[in-house]
Each structure stands twice: as structure tokens, then as C-alpha cells.
Amino acid sequence: MAQSLPSRPAPAGAALVAHGVSKRYGHGPRSVEALSGVNLSIPSGSVYGLIGRNGAGKTTFVRIAATQLQPTSGQLEVLGHDVVREASQVRLRIAAVPQESRPLYFLNVDELIFLYLRMRGLDRPEARARTERVLDELSLRPVQRRLVSQLSGGMRRRAMVAMVLASEADVVFLDEPTTGLDPVARREVWAAIRRAKREHRTILLTTHYLDEAEALSDRLALLEGGQVKVEGSPTEIRDRVRLPYRVTVFGFRREELEPYGEVGGFDGGFIVFAREGAARELAAAALARGARVSLGPVSLEDIFLQIVGRPIDESSEGEDGPGEG
Amino acid sequence: MAETRHRGRSLLTLAYMNGIVPIRTQPLYLLGVIASPLSFLFFITIASNGSLFHDALAGGLVLTMISIGTSLQSDMAHYRQDLKLQDLLVASPVEAPVYVAGIALSELCYSLPGVAIFGLLWVLDTSVSWLTLLTVIPVLLLVWAFASGLGFTLATYFADVRETFVFSTLVSLGLTVIPPVYYPVSALPAKLREYAYLSPTTYAADLMRNAFGFEPLSIAARLTDWGVLIAFTAALLAIAAAKARWRDP
Numbered sequence: 001m002a003q004s005l006p007s008r009p010a011p012a013g014a015a016l017v018a019h020g021v022s023k024r025y026g027h028g029p030r031s032v033e034a035l036s037g038v039n040l041s042i043p044s045g046s047v048y049g050l051i052g053r054n055g056a057g058k059t060t061f062v063r064i065a066a067t068q069l070q071p072t073s074g075q076l077e078v079l080g081h082d083v084v085r086e087a088s089q090v091r092l093r094i095a096a097v098p099q100e101s102r103p104l105y106f107l108n109v110d111e112l113i114f115l116y117l118r119m120r121g122l123d124r125p126e127a128r129a130r131t132e133r134v135l136d137e138l139s140l141r142p143v144q145r146r147l148v149s150q151l152s153g154g155m156r157r158r159a160m161v162a163m164v165l166a167s168e169a170d171v172v173f174l175d176e177p178t179t180g181l182d183p184v185a186r187r188e189v190w191a192a193i194r195r196a197k198r199e200h201r202t203i204l205l206t207t208h209y210l211d212e213a214e215a216l217s218d219r220l221a222l223l224e225g226g227q228v229k230v231e232g233s234p235t236e237i238r239d240r241v242r243l244p245y246r247v248t249v250f251g252f253r254r255e256e257l258e259p260y261g262e263v264g265g266f267d268g269g270f271i272v273f274a275r276e277g278a279a280r281e282l283a284a285a286a287l288a289r290g291a292r293v294s295l296g297p298v299s300l301e302d303i304f305l306q307i308v309g310r311p312i313d314e315s316s317e318g319e320d321g322p323g324e325g
Numbered sequence: 326m327a328e329t330r331h332r333g334r335s336l337l338t339l340a341y342m343n344g345i346v347p348i349r350t351q352p353l354y355l356l357g358v359i360a361s362p363l364s365f366l367f368f369i370t371i372a373s374n375g376s377l378f379h380d381a382l383a384g385g386l387v388l389t390m391i392s393i394g395t396s397l398q399s400d401m402a403h404y405r406q407d408l409k410l411q412d413l414l415v416a417s418p419v420e421a422p423v424y425v426a427g428i429a430l431s432e433l434c435y436s437l438p439g440v441a442i443f444g445l446l447w448v449l450d451t452s453v454s455w456l457t458l459l460t461v462i463p464v465l466l467l468v469w470a471f472a473s474g475l476g477f478t479l480a481t482y483f484a485d486v487r488e489t490f491v492f493s494t495l496v497s498l499g500l501t502v503i504p505p506v507y508y509p510v511s512a513l514p515a516k517l518r519e520y521a522y523l524s525p526t527t528y529a530a531d532l533m534r535n536a537f538g539f540e541p542l543s544i545a546a547r548l549t550d551w552g553v554l555i556a557f558t559a560a561l562l563a564i565a566a567a568k569a570r571w572r573d574p
Contacts, residue, residue: 063412063573068412068415068416070573088420092418094417095417096416098412099409101408104343104404107346111342116413118335118338119334119338119342119419121330121334121418123334147350164413167417
């Protein structure tokens, strides 16, 4: 069994600060602007969710922050070090699971984690202890000796996340860490991320699963077209939304609902985004008519739709870098 | 001191991970690496009625080392493009020179059986002196170093792994098949001889043949061969350090 590791002191201030970060791929008329003047501040010891459609610029931002990609302009600091001028200091304290990364097929799960830690410079007992710990935490013990080439895509992804979390880096970048995972595996990754947060590590998470972002993130930024459209805690974002309530109602005609708010259709009923008063009035009217109705705060998905005007699973063509989501 | 220890640990781990582990999983990899040099040795010896056996022996050793560079080029392009291993390591304390040296060392593991076979053939054919070893080993290490630098630099520019297949063939052709590596430079028409000296492997093969006692060289010629080989290696490593892309532009 792994030894328990000493807990680190709670950090203060921002782990990551971005000022006007822009990225343009290519030159001339065919160049593509993937990020445009992004300003962000990510508190130390928090889980920060970067959400947006495919091609919104999430991966580009993470790659710049993780020192993997040069920005075109702007400044980005991680733990007080500039990612361009002081990349080597930044790299000592970060770890990242790149989007679409895959483990070396000839390693088994145990070797994958252990050798990654050794590559980072850990001595053998420490690397072994952390490997044992993360194998248990992410329920990888049953496949510990299996070659990664024999694992499902979801299990490989889980092994990659385990490997990076075992680094116990101060800032961890997880780019779409649960893509392809089944619901149980997703929950295990969530639990590991929460544990990392309890150990006061900062996690920057990109995802297009809004439930995941909402469940894990202390703060969120919604990226669209390379720009931050909204930023804050899930509650703050909800408070800032123009129509913060969602009423699902049956037995009404669209024209009857339009005075209450914005109306969208679904399976024989309607969804109405409304202010609190209008939402209550509509619910009361529906109950008086004996119609089926439900009322609640908008979900992050609803907020996304209100802000961007398109659902999150619709791609943003050509706004991101080569091969990036 | 601690930093040096960390670097050494990273380097050896990379070499173990990319060298020993795959060989343990699939020992046939080793045959793949020595197949080409041995085939050339076989055909050249047969075709020349044995007269070029010694040249082919020197050429086989050089090709074995060059194949490290082409394998490294393919591995690194695959790791960068398909697995995103380079991105994973960029966002870690592992530095670019440590990564290259670790992978280059791992590729050496694949080549050692080839070197051993050629060494054995050499020992069986002729006498071995310490002086010969003092030439052959540094020459092979220089070829290993420049082939690795070249492989890494090219690998960081490929947009797709398939491009490495073309470049590996071209590098092999340009450095071992066309230049006088498997045959003496005197076998070339006089007009082409000066072009042969554009390839660093020509100098390496010259030194090897001389060390084996198959080709007499003046002290000046030997010094020139060493000088060019060292300068070429230094230049290629400098280019690798300056131009290879660790972080994407």
C-alpha cells in the first residue's frame, strides 16, 4: 500500500494569469485566429473549467499555458513565471495530459505511470509509492500488468490521467480528460481531480461536457471564437444570465408562451427561458390549467445556448489550430 | 548536483522505456535493425567475389549507426504526431537535450547486436588492437551523435508520420548507399570522388577501413577525416539545438 504523502500548504493568489493572449496560426490571408486577447486569472488550488465548442480555442490556450505552444502576443504567467521567457521554471511545476494523447503501446499500466514519474526525476521509492497510490485511486489495480495496447480507449485515457495526477505537480492541465470514458470511469476521474484539489493543486480542465465542468469547477470560462464570453463561478455565471430560469411546459401554444420569455421546442412541449417573476407566473398559469410543468434554474447547457446561440456539441469550424479541438 | 542526478535519471528512464522494454516485449525488433546492414554485406561480398568484404564490414557498422538516426526520426515523429508524447514531456521537467539523448541511447540498444555481429566478423577475419578500437568506437559514436541530431531535427518538422518513411529512405540513401561507405572511394569515377566527400559517412568509413588495416592513410588524411567528422557532428548538433522544435511555434 502506498505511503501517505505530506499535505502541502494552501496556496495564495493566482496560479495562472493571462493578459491579452492571442494566437494566430499561419500567415497572410489564410491565417486563422484561434485566440484573441484572452484575459484570465485562475486562483491557486482551484479547479478551473474551460468550456466551449470544438474549435473555440480551449486547446490552444492550454497548450500555450503548458509551454507547448508559442503565443502570437500577450503574456501568460504560471506560478509567477512567464511561459515564454521562463519556460524551464514553469515546466518544473506543471504536468499535462494533451488532447488525443495516447500511451506507449508496449508499456503496461504500472510501467506507464512509474516510468513517467522517473522521467520527471523522482527517485525509485517515491515513484513506486505514488504509482501504487494512484493505481488504487483510479481503480487501475486489476489492469496494472496489462499492456496499454490491450486496454479500451477509455481505460487508456484513465491511465494517462492517473499518470499525470501522480506527478503531484502544482498545476495540472487536463485537456478533455474524460472523452471516451464510460460514466463510472468518468466519476472515478472526477474523484481523483477532487482529491488533487484537496491537496491544494490547481487544475485547468477543458471539456465540452458541461455537467462535468459544473460538477468539478470552482470557476469557469466560456470560450467562443477565441474569446472569453463569460467568466466566473457557476453561481456567478448563472446570476449574470439574462433569463436565469427554465420552465418546461406542456399543453400550451407557442404564442401563449412568448410573453414570458424565450421559447424553444422539444418533444411536444416547450422550454421557456424566463426571469424569476415571469417563470413563476407561467408555472402558476400552467398549474391552473392542469398542464404538466416543471420549473428550475437554467443548466450550464442552457446558459451556453443563451450566450453562444448554438449548442455546445456544434463544431466551430476553422477557429482553432491544426488538429485541435 | 541534484539537477544533474534528475537529468541522468530522466535520460536512463527514456533509454530503458524506449529501448529495453520494447525489445523485451518483441525481440524481433533486433532482427529488423540488423537485416539491412547484413543484407548489404552479403550481397556486396558475393557480387565482388569477396574482394569488398572488408569495405562492406566497415560500411555495415556505419549503416548500423545511421539506422539509429532514421529509427529515432520515425519514433520521434510518431511520438510527437500520434501519441503527443513530446507535448506530454514538454510540460514536464524533462528537457529537449535529455529527451533526444535518452531516445538516441535507446536506439543504440537496438543496434548493439548488429555492432556485435560485425565486430565478431571483424575479429574472426583480422587481428584486433586497442589502437583500432580507439578509432572505431569514437567514429561510431560520432556517427551515432550526428545521425541522432539529424533524426530529431527532421522529426520535429514533419506534419505527418508518413513523411518520415520518405525521409528515412533518402537519409539512408544519401548517407550510406550512394557515398563510398560499402565500397572504396577509388571505385568511383575520378569526377565523382570529390562529391563523395560531401557526405560525413565517407570520412567515417575511411577511418574505419584505415583502422582495420584495409586502407592506408597519411597522418594528414587521417587528421582531415577526424576534423571533418567532428565538425560535421558539432554542426548538426548545433542545428538540432537551434532549429529543432520542442515547443511549437
